[in-house]
């Protein structure tokens with residue numbers, strides 16, 4: 094059979110009958126949004142309608158085939174009354190999480206975007222810290238939300254799915270930390286998805302005022318289901334002058350989930366933004382992470398670990414955007430890929446003309462755990478300033494047979510040895526997690542994931 | 551499962567990359583015995599050591615290796631280790647991202663599985679502390695990545711530290727003495743000697759007579775071209791030191 098011409102061939106041809114202007118209005122109405130939010134939604138709906146579906150020739154989408162997304166099936170909100178979820182109905186792993194509550198400054202659990210549990214340390218509330226769901230925030234803190242909502246990048250940099258998110262956001266959190274307030278323990282958010290009809294359009298907004306500091310731990314998990322589910326989440330982060338945020342995410346979604354994640358941070362003068370993104374589950378993940386170094390002396394560390402299982406696809410894009418002089422970005426993304434798994438990494442470094450004396454570092458390391466594993470790495474450098482340092486590199490390797498033999502000769506079985514080597518591979522990233530309960534949680538999941546497939550190595 | 555008391559190597563032929571390296575080697579090691587093997591570069595000493603532990607690159611084409619009378623040729627390296635075999639590598643692998651502490655804990659657990667009681671964390675720490683002292687190693691080694699960036703001498707000490715912690719019944723030391731200064735040599739020998747006794751046997755591969763001043767072998771074997779060319783007592787090592795290998799091959 095002849096292939097059809099590829100040019101501009103869009104990957105999704107169906108229309109979704111639920112993504113209408115009328116439904117934008119209905120969602121705004123149903124949420125009780127004030128008029129400015131209704132207007133904002135409508136503006137992004139127009140953009141959504143205007144922007145074309147990604148085509149196979151679009152640079153950003155070239156490698157990721159989304160033709161299997163059941164695009165026309167999802168609804169932007171549920172009209173019928175939904176069953177109340179209690180914490181007890183969550184899978185076992187999450188019950189355990191509750192026991193780590195004292196180790197965080199706040200814990201919130203949302204199922205299908207609805208808050209089922211939430212707690213924020215009293216002394217933080219007294220200091221003016223706000224941590225609540227977006228719907229409530231829009232109502233209670235309109236000036237704050239309006240000031241930041243959809244301002245993290247220029248409108249012309251939005252794409253079909255970020256516009257979709259902004260028009261139809263139906264869940265997500267709002268975090269505001271006032272000037273010079275320090276959170277000594279993390280805020281822990283657990284997003285659990287059960288419904289396979291609802292388009293999980295999370296929009297999370299994190300604002301740190303000047304000199305504030307925090308660690309945010311964002312977890313994503315879902316029920317095991319046959320039917321496909323779709324998560325299209327956006328996170329916008331604003332790190333004020335001299336403020337410091339570590340954002341840790343752990344995506345452990347089930348194998349039926351199509352997961353789009355758009356995350357970006359604007360980092361002001363002398364501020365520090367550290368990402369640590371763990372991607373372990375889902376059938377398909379398309380993730381974009383951007384650090385926009387907007388103020389002189391701003392810094393970002395971007396760390397990622399991903400585990401590509403059989404028949405799974407993980408496409409990660411990163412943007413290190415230097416917009417001011419003396420800015421630093423340091424990136425390390427590590428992928429372990431199983432037999433039949435596939436990952437794509439694309440890393441953009443952009444250093445603007447005026448961003449002199451900046452420093453950008455990018456490394457992508459891939460560990461192939463099967464013969465039929467695939468990892469692609471695509472650097473994209475756009476460096477206009479001349480007085481900068483920029484290095485990037487990508488490697489693809491396998492488990493070293495000498496290391497394996499060494500460990501086995503000490504009595505570790507082959508699966509144990511491989512597991513240890515995979516853990517060792519990820520360790521340089523995991524060591525940047527200070528909180529033991531978070532790094533243990535990550536290690537547990539790495540272990541679970543490797544254990545199920547390890548004997549095939 | 552009790553640890554092996556006897557290692558028998560019978561008419562062992564080994565090839566790698568289509569080249570025959572061991573050509574009919576016979577050797578028996580009982581617990582309570584220390585054997586030294588000497589031989590020119592490339593004669594097959596490391597090949598023997600690696601083959602005993604089941605390195606996948608070495609193929610046994612003829613002969614057998616037995617532990618307490620049972621062939622181990624079909625066993626994975628870890629099964630051999632669990633039977634009591636241990637190899638101190640000539641060139642230990644570096645394992646970044648895996649701390650010495652974590653590794654030793656897993657290795658001891660693997661050893662102990664099926665062999666009795668698991669150690670508690672505090673017992674384990676105590677054991678480590680004691681062995682580190684014995685080998686004059688700083689405790690900070692425990693938090694470093696296994697062999698990663700270790701100096702040659704540190705790597706050798708780490709091999710003996712593992713030997714002392716894991717307590718195998720039959721150990722093969724592949725040139726553990728090479729590259730050690732005289733003080734380190736004494737320390738490493740002391741670590742080794744702490745294990746010597748009726749339940750411990752060893753095969754010490756070396757080029758130098760000097761280690762045999764500290765480690766007293768009962769038997770010395772000379773490996774030439776893939777075979778044991780001569781066996782004898784400690785005096786054989788002294789003779790070699792003086793005359794080299796030529797006199798053996800000439801005969």
Ligand SMILES: Nc1ncnc2c1ncn2[C@@H]1O[C@H](COP(=O)(O)OP(=O)(O)OP(=O)(O)O)[C@@H](O)[C@H]1O
Pocket residue numbers: 566567571589590591592593594595596597598607640
């Ligand atoms: N994996 C391999 N592939 C190819 N050739 C090998 C391999 N391993 C060993 N050899 C060859 O087999 C021969 C024996 O090597 P081996 O390492 O056993 O010698 P050795 O006696 O330990 O030497 P040395 O005293 O230098 O350590 C050498 O010629 C070596 O090049």
Ligand SMILES: [Mg+2]
Pocket residue numbers: 595596597640724725
């Ligand atoms: Mg050798």
